[in-house]
Amino acid sequence: MTLSTSHRQPLADEITAKLREMIHSGEWPLHQRIPAEPELMAGLGVSRGTLREAIKALAHGGMLEVRRGDGTYVRATSEMSGAARRMYQDHTEEHILEVRLGLDTTAARLAARNATADDVTSLRAALAARDVAWNAEDYEGWARADWEFHERVAQASANPLLHELYVSFGGVFHQELLKQQRRGRLDGLTYEGHGELVEAIEARDADAAVASVNRNLNSCAEWLRA
Incomplete structure (x- = not known):
């Protein structure tokens, strides 16, 4: 029996790519706060865990900055x-x-x-x-x-x-x-x-x-x- 292999990109990676494009395109301006979690979860159709994983990846890359009690802000327009x-x-x-x-x-x-x-x-x-x-x-x-x-x-x-x-x-x-x-x-x-x-x-x-x-x-x- 041959098992089929899925080449589908993991969901968190897809969401990371979508958020990255929103920043890169200017939809989310530099130094501005991005929408709150509930709004993003509803708009993207994902769970809180998946969203947070994507945000964490972009924060690690320097594009986002998570400020406790305040929200998440656009810090840079690319990882570079x-x-x-x-x-x-x-x-x-x-x-x-x-x-x-x-x-x-x-x-x-x-x-x-x-x-x-x-x-x-x-x-x-x-x-x-x-x-x-x-x-x-x-x-x-x-x-x-x-x-x-x-x-x-x-x-x-x-x-x-x-x-x-x-x-x-x-x-x-x-x-x-x-x-x-x-x-x-x-x-x-x-x-x-x-x-x-x-x-x-x-x-x-x-x-x-x-x-x-x-x-x-x-x-x-x-x-x-x-």
């Missing part, structure tokens, strides 16, 4: 982003900057090879938004626009995995920028690694693009040591 947030708490600013150096130089070199005219236009738009926000003392907007610029450089690299890494680390580096700004003496409109980088990308000069990134991040390192 959640892991980045956890790692950020355990490492120094110097370590973070060293990671930036590796990521930014790779993104700059690839963007100089692969960027389109639309990419260059998008980069200039992000820098314009950054400048407006800084001059208006809108530092949240400044940090958001500054990191959006770097995400767009990664997108222009034509390496989707690299771009995904930038998106995942976005929350970490956004908070790091704000921390630096609050210390004072920070030049929020640096030309190196930004305007200079765009010019190198537009000229398809990979060496100049990497050199621009190095100047910018070395300057940041000196500022941190001061």
Whole structure:
């Protein structure tokens, strides 16, 4: 007698995938509380045990945060982003900057090879938004626009995995920028690694693009040591 083997995904895994998609799609916004257990159980047609197993898996992955007596909140939009947030708490600013150096130089070199005219236009738009926000003392907007610029450089690299890494680390580096700004003496409109980088990308000069990134991040390192 041959027993049939079911390849059906375990129910808890299916529910985990559904909840993950709700977060990733923005249906459940970042930092907001998700619906209460009874509502989710009814909507998904599952038991409390299955739901809690799915929530526990996403909490372990860093996407959800369970707050006793308050509810469950969206902490990150992907497991990679959640892991980045956890790692950020355990490492120094110097370590973070060293990671930036590796990521930014790779993104700059690839963007100089692969960027389109639309990419260059998008980069200039992000820098314009950054400048407006800084001059208006809108530092949240400044940090958001500054990191959006770097995400767009990664997108222009034509390496989707690299771009995904930038998106995942976005929350970490956004908070790091704000921390630096609050210390004072920070030049929020640096030309190196930004305007200079765009010019190198537009000229398809990979060496100049990497050199621009190095100047910018070395300057940041000196500022941190001061």
